Amino acid sequence: MAEKASYEFVEVKSADILAERESLWAGFTNATKYSIIAVVALLVLMFLFLV
Numbered sequence: 001m002a003e004k005a006s007y008e009f010v011e012v013k014s015a016d017i018l019a020e021r022e023s024l025w026a027g028f029t030n031a032t033k034y035s036i037i038a039v040v041a042l043l044v045l046m047f048l049f050l051v
Helices: 014-050
Strands: none
C-alpha cells in the first residue's frame, strides 16, 4: 500500500518571493547583456575578416 505523504505548509513572505525574483531577473539581464556583447563581437569579426 502507498504511504500517505506529509506536507508542511509554511507561510510564504512577500520579501522571500521578491528576493528570489530579483535574483532571477539579475541573472537574466546578465545573460542577455553578455549574449548581446557576443553577437556584436561576432558581427564585427565577420565584418573585418569576411568583407
